[in-house]
Amino acid sequence: xDLATPTAKPHxxxxxxxxxxxxxxxxxxxxxxxxEHAPRIPEVTAHLVEAGGKRLRxxxxxxxxxxxxYDGPYHIHLAAxxxxxxxATLLHDDVVDDSKQRRGRPTANLLWDNTxxxxxxDYLFARSFQVMVETGxxxxxxILSNASATIAEGEVLQLTAARNLETTExxxxxxxxxxxxxxxxxxxxxxxxxxGAPEPHVAALxxxxxxxxxxxxxxxDLLDYGGTAAIGKALGDDLREGKLTLPVIRALAQADAEExxxxxxxxxxxxxxxxxxxxxxxILARHGALESTRxxxxxxxxxxxxxxxxxxxxxxxxxxxxxxxxxxxxxx
Amino acid sequence: xDLATPTAKPHxxxxxxxxxxxxxxxxxxxxxxxxEHAPRIPEVTAHLVEAGGKRLRxxxxxxxxxxxxYDGPYHIHLAAxxxxxxxATLLHDDVVDDSKQRRGRPTANLLWDNTxxxxxxDYLFARSFQVMVETGxxxxxxILSNASATIAEGEVLQLTAARNLETTExxxxxxxxxxxxxxxxxxxxxxxxxxGAPEPHVAALxxxxxxxxxxxxxxxDLLDYGGTAAIGKALGDDLREGKLTLPVIRALAQADAEExxxxxxxxxxxxxxxxxxxxxxxILARHGALESTRxxxxxxxxxxxxxxxxxxxxxxxxxxxxxxxxxxxxxx
Numbered sequence: 197x198d199l200a201t202p203t204a205k206p207h208x209x210x211x212x213x214x215x216x217x218x219x220x221x222x223x224x225x226x227x228x229x230x231x232e233h234a235p236r237i238p239e240v241t242a243h244l245v246e247a248g249g250k251r252l253r254x255x256x257x258x259x260x261x262x263x264x265x266y267d268g269p270y271h272i273h274l275a276a277x278x279x280x281x282x283x284a285t286l287l288h289d290d291v292v293d294d295s296k297q298r299r300g301r302p303t304a305n306l307l308w309d310n311t312x313x314x315x316x317x318d319y320l321f322a323r324s325f326q327v328m329v330e331t332g333x334x335x336x337x338x339i340l341s342n343a344s345a346t347i348a349e350g351e352v353l354q355l356t357a358a359r360n361l362e363t364t365e366x367x368x369x370x371x372x373x374x375x376x377x378x379x380x381x382x383x384x385x386x387x388x389x390x391x392g393a394p395e396p397h398v399a400a401l402x403x404x405x406x407x408x409x410x411x412x413x414x415x416x417d418l419l420d421y422g423g424t425a426a427i428g429k430a431l432g433d434d435l436r437e438g439k440l441t442l443p444v445i446r447a448l449a450q451a452d453a454e455e456x457x458x459x460x461x462x463x464x465x466x467x468x469x470x471x472x473x474x475x476x477x478x479i480l481a482r483h484g485a486l487e488s489t490r491x492x493x494x495x496x497x498x499x500x501x502x503x504x505x506x507x508x509x510x511x512x513x514x515x516x517x518x519x520x521x522x523x524x525x526x527x528x
Numbered sequence: 529x530d531l532a533t534p535t536a537k538p539h540x541x542x543x544x545x546x547x548x549x550x551x552x553x554x555x556x557x558x559x560x561x562x563x564e565h566a567p568r569i570p571e572v573t574a575h576l577v578e579a580g581g582k583r584l585r586x587x588x589x590x591x592x593x594x595x596x597x598y599d600g601p602y603h604i605h606l607a608a609x610x611x612x613x614x615x616a617t618l619l620h621d622d623v624v625d626d627s628k629q630r631r632g633r634p635t636a637n638l639l640w641d642n643t644x645x646x647x648x649x650d651y652l653f654a655r656s657f658q659v660m661v662e663t664g665x666x667x668x669x670x671i672l673s674n675a676s677a678t679i680a681e682g683e684v685l686q687l688t689a690a691r692n693l694e695t696t697e698x699x700x701x702x703x704x705x706x707x708x709x710x711x712x713x714x715x716x717x718x719x720x721x722x723x724g725a726p727e728p729h730v731a732a733l734x735x736x737x738x739x740x741x742x743x744x745x746x747x748x749d750l751l752d753y754g755g756t757a758a759i760g761k762a763l764g765d766d767l768r769e770g771k772l773t774l775p776v777i778r779a780l781a782q783a784d785a786e787e788x789x790x791x792x793x794x795x796x797x798x799x800x801x802x803x804x805x806x807x808x809x810x811i812l813a814r815h816g817a818l819e820s821t822r823x824x825x826x827x828x829x830x831x832x833x834x835x836x837x838x839x840x841x842x843x844x845x846x847x848x849x850x851x852x853x854x855x856x857x858x859x860x
Contacts, residue, residue: 314623
């Protein structure tokens with residue numbers, strides 16, 4: 197296993213170390229999205245799958261299986277399954293959020309229509325289960341079907357919590373676990389399970405994926421109020437969409453009457469005007485909400501790194517450790 | 529087992545014979561749609577599940593398992609699974625078709641919104657896999673995940689075939705198998721499998737479900753051009769939505785230039801005017817397309833009945849035979 201140069205980004209070093217496996221995963225994805233009779237399916241899927249996503253989730257599965265010493269064929273199936281589930285949720289998310297851009301390209305719902313996105317998402321979800329059934333592991337099936345239910349539940353919870361200023365940090369964490377961390381933790385956990393790793397190692401992999409996913413999502417939510425256009429997402433989307441993210445929840449807890457009126461008009465009622473993003477940033481900064489959110493993301497990244505201590509020494513384990521630092525690098 | 533009176537409708541006699549099992553299925557459905565943190569999920573699901581659907585698909589699973597002598601607990605799980613998959617597809621179909629009414633009530637996408645329908649459908653789909661994993665049967669998981677993929681593929685095929693006058697009977701049959709027969713045949717097949725029935729019996733149950741589902745859908749498509757408002761669906765929906773169903777495909781095969789222009793304007797281009805439904809009916813009748821479609825539906829119902837001959841004698845088998853006659857009764 198060539199580990200590339202230590203100065204490369206952790207994500208690229210992982211990709212390099214797992215390049216043979218990733219080629220097999222990509223081949224399986226292409227093979228399984230083929231539909232002889234409904235060519236719309238591979239068209240829509242290829243648009244998204246081949247748009248140059250980072251393939252972070254399937255790499256987590258591959259890395260987990262390999263660092264636990266797996267040398268069978270089924271980590272490829274599981275990695276493809278994880279990417280299918282992720283792609284299905286992206287297709288449905290873009291319908292739910294009425295998004296126009298994803299990974300710098302027009303979304304499938306814009307290029308085709310919402311109905312294609314809904315149905316092709318359903319198809320990929322079904323395909324993901326077909327592929328995982330081939331592994332023959334009921335335990336893996338249980339974990340990934342639980343993760344799928346948690347993802348959908350998290351999305352519904354986010355939908356119903358939107359514009360509700362009473363949203364708690366507990367609810368926020370539940371949404372984050374649903375929309376992001378559930379698939380991260382399932383991805384690492386099933387890698388360990390397919391490798392037949394001992395239970396403490398499986399638990400460590402699950403805890404790593406959970407903490408990594410939470411850190412990843414908090415960074416995303418923080419950058420929505422303080423990042424640059426370079427991250428491929430429009431600044432202030434969450435403010436406009438009325439999403440109650442951690443910085444806002446913390447600023448609300450300390451808001452005076454005037455600030456509360458501001459959040460109520462913008463997040464609560466959706467009346468966002470020119471200059472409101474600047475004002476939101478100023479309020480968040482005044483209460484230290486950006487700084488405390490940043491610290492929470494760093495804490496989760498540290499928790500992810502600590503989880504890995506239970507695993508045997510392995511170059512891939514070190515890369516996963518670096519990856520946890522990398523997801524918070526933009527805010528460090 | 530009380531088989532009720534022989535004069536009752538086959539569907540009601542089945543419901544009566546399986547009433548204990550159906551109560552257990554309903555209890556499991558209620559229990560599994562509960563979501564402590566996202567009450568929108570049980571609200572939306574209950575709206576649809578408790579709207580008085582006929583529960584035909586879960587009854588097929590229960591009947592198949594029972595007539596093969598099953599007395600374990602897992603036919604309940606499988607019947608609930610089948611109803612979850614069916615409900616998820618209804619929620620997504622109503623979004624795709626932009627429907628306003630289902631089972632005589634406003635649709636969930638109208639009462640809540642499209643996003644709730646998409647996400648709650650996803651949740652039910654994930655839940656269905658969780659419930660079927662509990663049966664511990666990988667074979668059953670394979671069949672139901674295949675069926676789910678076939679359903680989605682059939683829906684995509686229907687979407688892309690809409691307004692295309694070149695659609696063949698072969699494509700029509702593929703759409704029908706996807707949107708309807710795939711779940712019917714999976715429902716009966718997994719009932720036999722969970723009961724440990726011998727392969728010829730499993731094959732007979734699968735063939736019965738397939739033929740029953742096809743007959744059921746062809747009747748539905750025929751009544752769209754010749755039924756009454758009593759069936760709960762607006763007459764002429766398929767004409768307005770540009771769906772190429774069997775009567776139209778057969779009339780198109782014999783159309784003169786003027787008729788072809790008519791189909792091209794209505795089905796092909798979606799310009800449906802007052803009086804067009806009457807004219808469509810007249811053209812269909814002139815070419816015997818309604819009569820030949822009717823005959824095709826009767827043939828599939830007969831094929832369903834014949835499939836049952838391979839099964840052991842059982843009161844439930846007789847009820848399934850009567851059910852095949854019943855689904856074509858409205859056109860007999």
